[in-house]
Amino acid sequence: MAASGDRLAAMADASGHRRHPTIQEQDDMTANTQRKYRADYQPPAYLIDDVALDFDIRDTGTRVRGQYQVRRNPDAAGAAALQLDGRDMQLHSVAIDGRALGADEYELGEHALVIAAPPSQFSLTIENEIDPEHNLALEGLYRSGDILCTQCEATGFSRITYFPDRPDVMSRYTTRIEADADQYPVLLANGNCVESGDAGAGRHYAVFEDPFAKPCYLFALVAGDLGMIRDSYTTASGREVDLRLYTEHGNEDQCDHAMASLKQAMAWDEDTYGLEYDLDSYVTVAVGSFNMGAMENKGLNVFNTACIFARADTATDGDFALVRDVVAHEYFHNYTGNRVTCRDWFQLSLKEGLTVYREHQFAIDQGSPGVTRIGQVRTIREVQFPEDGGPRAHPVRPESYVEMNNFYTITVYEKGAEVIRMIAQMAGRDAFLRAVRHYLDKHDGQAVTIEDFVVAMEESTGLDLDQFRRWYAQAGTPRLTLTTEFDQNQLRVRLTQSTPATPDQSEKQPFDIPVALAMFDAQGLPVGEPQVLRLNQAEQQWQFDGFDAQPTISALRGFTAPVKLDYPQSDAELARLMAFDSDPVSRWDAAQALYLNTLVADARARGADQPPAAAPQALFDAIESLLATPPDDRALLAEMLTLPSETRIGEQFDATDVFAVNGARRALKQEIARRFTGLFETLRDAHAASGPYVFDVAESGRRRVFALALDYLAAIDAPGIRDHALAVYNDADNMTDRMAALGALRDLTGDARTRAMTDFAERWADYPLVMDKWLRLQASTRRDDAIAQVRALLEDARFDFTNPNRVRALLGGFARGNGEAFHHADGQGYQLLADEILRLDRLNPQLAAALAGLLAPWRRYASPQGTAMREQLTRLAASDLSANTGEIVAAGLA
Template sequence: MTGNPQRKYRADYQPPAWLIDDVELDFDIGSAQTHVRATHSVRRNPEGPAAEDWRLDGRDMTLVSVAIDGRRLGESEYTCGDSALVLHGPPEAFTLTVETRIDPEHNLSLEGLYRSGDILCTQCEATGFSRITYFPDRPDVMSRYVTRITADAQAHPVLLSNGDCVETGSAGAGRHYAVFEDPFVKPCYLFALVAGDLGVLRDSHTTPSGRTIDLRLYTEHGNEDQCAHAMASLKQAMVWDEATYGLEYDLDSYAIVAVGSFNMGAMENKSLNVFNTACIFAAPETATDDDFALVRDVVAHEYFHNYTGNRVTCRDWFQLSLKEGLTVHREHQFAIDQGSPGVTRIEQVRAIREVQFPEDAGPRAHPVRPESYVEMNNFYTITVYHKGAELIRMMEAMAGRDAFIAGVRHYLAKHDGQAVTIEDFVVAIEESTGLDLAQFRRWYAQAGTPRVGVQTDYREGALALTLTQSTPATPGQPDKAAFDIPVSVALFDEAGRMVREPEVLRLDTAQAEWCFDGLAGEPTVSALRGFTAPVRLDHAPDDAALARLMAHDSDPVCRWDAAQSLFLKTLVAGVAARSGGEALPEPSERLFEAIAHLLSNPPADRALLAAMLTLPSVARIGEEFDAIDIHAVCAARDHLKQAIATRFLEEFEALRADHAALQAYVFDVEEAGRRRVFRLALDYLAAVDAPGLRECALELSRTADNMTDRMAALEALRDLPGEARDTALAEFAERWADYPLVMDKWLRLQAGTRRADSVEQVTALLDDARFDFTNPNRVRALLGGFARGNPAGFHRADSGGYTLIADQVVRLDALNPQLAAALAGLLTPWRRHAEPEASAMRAALARVGEGVHSDNTREIVEAGLAEAPPSG
């Protein structure tokens, strides 16, 4: 690594020296380059620093001219460098005109204005606007925008930008123009422009006040039939936000554009959302139930940003969770209200435990409100988004849902049109609800996952329940103050009857005790119901108590968690045995009895049955160990899975038969639950290569009327060598060759194979004509699918998996640093692994550091190689 990237600190924040009230942008899109003329109404900020010079960010563009009040500046009046235009001694108030040339055709960063297929589109968050024109690229400069776009009418018949279209016309010589006006102030990261030859799906929505909103969803021609679910999801989200938060959409039109090359899932630009096609396209033949749910939730998320992110936005990027944590929480509320509430919450909990907890325990652990960064794109993390959402959820739990929603409305009214901080949000909630959140603020400032211990002492009809908390050291934070932790608790008797209703206990000291008396016998404690806080629970009920909760707990999360705990007891013992060179132990009869009871007394929600019978992931098992012996983890999990499949072979055969499709595909709670059980049954049957399984799966891969069942069949065949597997994969590729998102599934499927030569298989696919290194979806499917979905291959004993990823990170860094940094992060948790994997991962990460140049990837590598924090 070379260079010395500049670190930014939250403590150094200063208001902008100048403000821009109005922005007029004029884009002249040519066949090779695009000319941008930007005219700004500028005034000195009375609350800003008394600076003499004014810096405007800008990179990868050619400056044509710069003028103040119509007078072109001389060379001594400004300095233009690689990353900024600096005006020397500008006046107190003036009109600034900047003309630049940019080259979207060769912009492979996927930031600023770039080409995706036949579409020109923008991505400006976090700092992509500085690839379009020179501008103070920071979220606290709020302006009104008018945008004029001129382009070839045949190549770009559709022209779009923020706000409502106020004028269109001919520009002569086969060209046309459109003018858009956005009356709401916004930061430049919310600017958007799209130009291309696009198909459109139209609809409308009538608000409770009687306003009709024009809804349009644009995509490349031929894909319109895959967009109906996204449009229905948008209308569903609008109705939900009106009914739940009382928020109506505020413009006359709302547009979504789906593009194939996009670093993110989607972007909430004011009134013109740009989406990755993976978060828009959903048809039964090409998308799974998970895809349908993803589209529904991401469409809702971006729509909800219209108020929580757009109308009120971030003062600076350290406050990113102000908009993302709150909006993810609103998305989670929406998803729970639409589907299976218990299983939807379980999926949210799994994401925290399997992805966020390891991030909190790794070299890049950071608070929900980070204190510093080098490259902001590296902090679009699950900590900022999903842990941030859990903090909002805790506030809601403490206030009550109605009071919390009133608090959010108070926050939005108080700060409408402003760029504010997380502190401003917390204060607004306190003002509205009466909560005292002084200690709660530590959740935003301290990194790490608290550990909550549960101890019980039952004597003569009374239970003493003691809760303790401690938080391990993280980089830069060796000592942690006590958090304010809400822990929901209920008590059950030996028959599984609830003997004490759920109660939220507030643990705000290192240790606290509660007493429950009047009990007829020693109860079983159901703790952290609904996952009331993002903490690790150190609670070790015996097998009988876990089986009781698994069978009778009224909280789906705790019921599922009891099943996971029973599985983990066997798995942890298996890993210890394998690591010690001993034979893997057989599961206990208690575990088999609990599974048998579940199979004979399934919950009404079939999706919950599937969740409870699914073994903990490799990542989740690894979290039980200080040093992960990854091969022992994989072996123990395989052994348990095969033991369960062998013991309950007839039951899984019956589940497969009973849950096979009987009607045409419908995406609803009942049918999605049925398909989850069907997929689970195939998975267990494949673990023991059950008689007839291969033939059944091959036939299903050919005849299923939906992608959910078809992928279940292919996943069952994936690790079974032979003709059925090869035939199914070949037929799938031939049938879906013209559907990029389906081919991403094909790549991810092969990347996850348990074959010994998986590294060689992935390497070969990198050279396959169907792989595109410049498309983020393809890269994530193949390389991300390999590193995340194939632990045995990624951690192969000869280090081939590490070498493969390291080489591709270096290659990718020159094209798309944001994506390269994300892949490099897969090598950073090397300290969590046992030898020799730890040293091999670190060596691969060091090789990456020697070959990359972007600030994005260097920041990740340097954090990964830094000294370990002191133990806590």
Template sequence: MTDQPQRQYRLDYRPPAYLVDTVALDFDIQENNTQVTAQLAVARNVAGPAGPWRLDGRGMRLVRVAIDGADLAHDAYELTDTALWLDNLPSVFELTIVTELDPETNLSLEGLYRSGAILCTQCEATGFSRITYFPDRPDVMARFTTRIEADAARYPVLLSNGNCTQAGMAQPGRHYAIYEDPFAKPCYLFALVAGDLGVIRDTYTTASGREVALAVFTEHGNEPQCHHALDALKKAMAWDEATYDLEYDLDQFFIVAVGSFNMGAMENKGLNIFNTACVFAHPETATDGDFARVRDVVAHEYFHNYTGNRVTCRDWFQLSLKEGLTVYREHQFAIDHGSPGVTRIEQVRMIRDIQFPEDGGPRAHPVRPDSYIEMNNFYTITVYEKGAELIRMIAQMAGREAFTDAVKHYLHKHDGQAVTIEDFVVAMEETTGLDLAQFRHWYSHAGTPRVAISQQHENNTLTLTLSQSTPATPGQPNKPVFDIPISLAVFDTAGSQQVPPQLVRLNHARKKIVYKDVPEPAVVSALRGLSAPVKLTQDTTERDLVCLMAHDSDPVSRWDAAQSLYMTHLLACVDAIRADHALPGLGDGLSQAITRLLADWPADRALLAEMLTLPSTIQIGEAFERIDVAAIDGARRAVRQQIGSRFEEELTALATAHAPRSTYVFDQDAAGRRAVFALALGYLAETGVEGIEAWCRTVYDEADNMTDRMAALGALQYCPGATRDRLLGDFARRFANEPLVMDKWLRLQVSAPDIDAVAQARALLQDPAFDFTNPNRLRALLGGLVRGNAPAFHRADGAGYALLVDEILRIDAFNPQMAAALAGLIAPWQRYDARYGQGMRAGLSRLDGAELSDNTREIVASGLADAPN
């Protein structure tokens, strides 16, 4: 048997050779190791392949293997670094496996490991294979019983999936707890937590009158930061009942917050384990964005109870089956609990800033990938967020009520099963009546389709011509014609609606739509709400965009019109910088649009903040064949300064009107007002208006919340000097014992435009206090440098690339998931101007010459795949 990494192909799927009905796990947690005894009730699967049975396992010591109580001799099985192979097995038998683990030295953050004072598990995608030997695949579903025994003083809290059926003292100084999960689940949903934990508790009464015990566990002292998460959980439970008739199915639902976690959170049945960054939310330590993220992630993981747990994936190629649908449900929930327009704008921005570049780079892959070497590399924005956009398109075409009924049908039809994306699409067709045969291309083809809309207007007849094309992606040179829902509306130049919003399915390469009795001139609002994840080219004029920005009834379209106006000017500025020409002025149309916006504030202040925010440097870069980092950053900063100078008086009035005046509360209106204040303060700081440093200092000193404090510090990033240094120093002292807040400080340390950010990052990495084994620290510092200060990272001498590669090589030795994610930051080198791309490629080549994990090797190989020799 081979241990070499093998590429897995979706079309090679075979049913499991053996099925596991029940699993009884016994964890004996000692001071220096943990012994795990697993008893499996196994039966031959007549639909599975013949031959030896593979049980996955790595990073542990095998102590015993027994069949029906009889120990196997060493020559009766084969053990490799990644698997236990058994052969000549009976049709039905009990398998006993004893393994020994060392969670204290497990830095991979997979399997059973220590995070601070907490022992916890992370089993998705294949972390269970670090606990015991098992067929670690999602289509093997079993009912689990878990017994945990540990020192009662060191580990007074013992938790696992399901309901606690028994607890007590095991022997002097030690205690135990037994949990039974009545629902069959794949092993990736197994969870265990042991530690000395603080807790906050509550209850929730379901629609049928059952009382569910709720709790959030965390290290002692952090309990006050967990109340928002508990409140979000109750809102999510109520929303899922009201929207989908989904009632929680166990007697208890627990959340545990741990400091070291590769992901945001994990939906283990009844026992969700979270990164503290997605649980902790207190006004003094968390921003409005943090509060919203906690609310939405808590809801996301809870929603997985049905869309992911009760109905799960047949294999990991189907990951978007659970994640795309659950992200869509999270999006619905967020829209219902915040500013609907701005919430959707945030979702659109994520698609355009992260997913579109992924679709245009070397790692482009379909929502349902065709192959992989390391599954952890496919927990991507494409699988999650683009997957959610596909669900959203189906919901738009079906209508919300019909779609909701279809989801209920899907869950009822496949309850307790491990199924495929095709099963989901069929369920949608069965209930809604939609023909989704052509729509299926979205799941199997990578890339971002381009949609072009041209218009002809004569004799009050408006003719729109829609066309589509999709660029080639790695391994997929030829693209099919997609089924693309395009939301359209037509206005006159005064903003009066002439054609009400409607959904048009562009399911041909070219399509014409004719509207009669539309007075000239007409303004077409297309792709409203980003009705499909495509790039739109439309022959709109500046006048049209100004009209839509002021009058469109869809907030996303209003924002999009503003983005288009900004982008036209930004691109002209980039061209001017590259040609060493003088920058163009703002222009009459853009100035008129901003003037109108600043004179007539939308009631939704969060929308106002979004409409005054320029496109990101990533979005600007997407408009060019090759990314010129310095020119793009220079253009964006210059335009911010132009707007700040031209509208200094109006922005000052805006900031003054929205300045902090009352005690912090997290709600839509208050968060919107704080967003406007922070934005206006930032414009004024970058412009360098008189008195701005003193204003920021006053805001910082008087703030009763982290949002305003970060607004002041963020603005001061553009004002080097004593004030900025003093406040950053005070911030570090004040929050030295708050790791999540210190992550914000780390980002600030490397994001200022006037510092040697690479040298700063190296110094912080070498500080004995920096925990480089903690993913949150690494994301804050290295992510803050690469994404938050692109000019510093992409400096001409290559020092930024060298720093990143150094850290990837160090991290890959113990946390391949994190190392692979960091390697992905330089993989799309061919998208960059040669003076950046060659340095990024050299970094990949250096990695390619090192001994790497399968995770990182796959990312590096994809980046170099099309590189010239």
């Protein structure tokens, strides 16, 4: 499953449940706030080999009939009751081997149906009814527009029927769907369609068989009146796979890029890992209301439209790349997640970390390798590091949770991918690829653990990963310090490591950390070969000989480990690395370090009410040199000229002074723009569009430089910039240039901004994803009335509170993209967010919890911001919260 960024509404009232009169009542909060521990794992008492589901879809509700072939698990200890998870549905009947059970033969609670002493092997039939029309939680079976669709990961299947909703119960599924033929002409489920026909009275049916055993979280069903684009792919062995992509009518012309991306991913997986698709068809469905980015259900992927739709006039280069990478991610799950899946949800990174790593490598191969890797590094530093340093810090493999949906985190996904990347680096590319195939072959069709994966890596590569396992068990970001001593042609390099305490883990053992290193002389020429030092003690030293003079060191090249490196270097050394380092990530990192030196000093001075600290001339000399001799990859030039974000700057302080940080960044940006106005105008003109839109590496890089030049010129309201940006907006044939123009006008005032913003809203009123961009722009506008503007937009007819994309665009755009307004001194920004969290928690607890996470790290902020954030958390804690949101709030206040 791809999280979208960063996974709306309550289920229908469960008053229709029939309960056994002697069962002890469990209220919703008690059942949902019970903490689960990895150490308490027990194998399922019963296994279900085959599942036959029959869905009778009606306007008044959907009747579900499930028939399961059940047997006692020989690996489970002792006799046990059969527990079937289920919620928010009406139970009609339970039968064993065709005999209906009486009310005294089972117990029915709010979250489970329990049969105390079933036979060791039997056929179980359950009939129940659900109400997808009023299911606004976007879990289980629910309506999105005119489409009925499912989302079952992590525990959404328990909203469909009674079943052991855990990933280690793997079954072969046959699914029959019956519905009105006019209202739902398209019927889809996992696997191959083996039968379809007329069901009478204007209804029709379809039957699907999935030959591969899977956990219930991978179950999928879709019914609706859908448009389709179709293609095919011929595998390496000559099999032809039918490719279909469904969406609501009228959106088909936004899906071609997604289809092309799927074929790219299929070819890449064959070429790289030798993995060939295993079903006759691969079906994708795009829906407008989806908590996540996409879901890898076996053979029937369900996607958020934001991760499918991409057309030049409606989507930016970033959107095109997102679609390509998320489509690939879900396809790669077919083996790393579906064919081999998780034993339990504590092992989530088993599938997500490995699949994100595969997605990362695919993206590097498709785009600009260095810039793609820089984007991955930025995500770790700006999103994962703060998570590691906050109240919800947790290991890649968590030890406990209250609500599983809260653990679809950047740590599990992105840090998990970085852990896989370290193994791949230590093993070498070819050995790692062989090891992944060994893992998949060894565990095909099984639900396994992270330990099983690590053992497979050791078996195949010969690596000793005993100490390395700490990356899965210990939370927090290791901090490395590098020092050097140079004497008589000899260089000594010393590395030390330490990891700060995190919640529930005060003591940390040393990690096994690969640190890539290279050295350059005063002219920027390499000295010796690059090396990878393996730091596995608290402190280690290495000695290098044969130097004529002390070299400049390039450390942690390519970001070989998710660590913070403390290695002070002079401005001259950083400028040298900016100009000559052969590793794009290190060149960019040197530029970031130069900027950070200035920004941190200035923010510290402003926070202490001292005069602002001036930027050193060496910084401007380095920028001038970069502009005079830019890298061939123009996207890399744009990255190197982009200042560190407010988040990255704030990470350098124990407590962030938001306004000091924002003021320092704004001042440096304006100073750079003033000093190089002419050069930025030259960059803008040289990188303006000269032909029709094409999404490729060269053109995307050109557009990035063009947008950056506009942004710098707008920072100082350079003469003519407003009219120029308006002209770019009017003349653009693509959304990337239009958004660059709007971004330049965003914080300015006057007629040009008003005309562009008004035209944008009118032109794209019927395109929800494009209107999400408009909402995000409005929310992130740095002006005095920003909070009032957001409140007005919350009541605007163009805002839909039940659509997660809209909520993320407006509230996420405000809280993440408008630091000055969100952190307003009077606390109004926090109050606004808390108001909407309370409103949202009654509808979509997953989304409410994600937004509450923006208030949780209040300790990272200086007063009065930190205090005001805590006040709103306390206010939330005093309310009747869902388990999802309650867990986040409690962690923030702990």
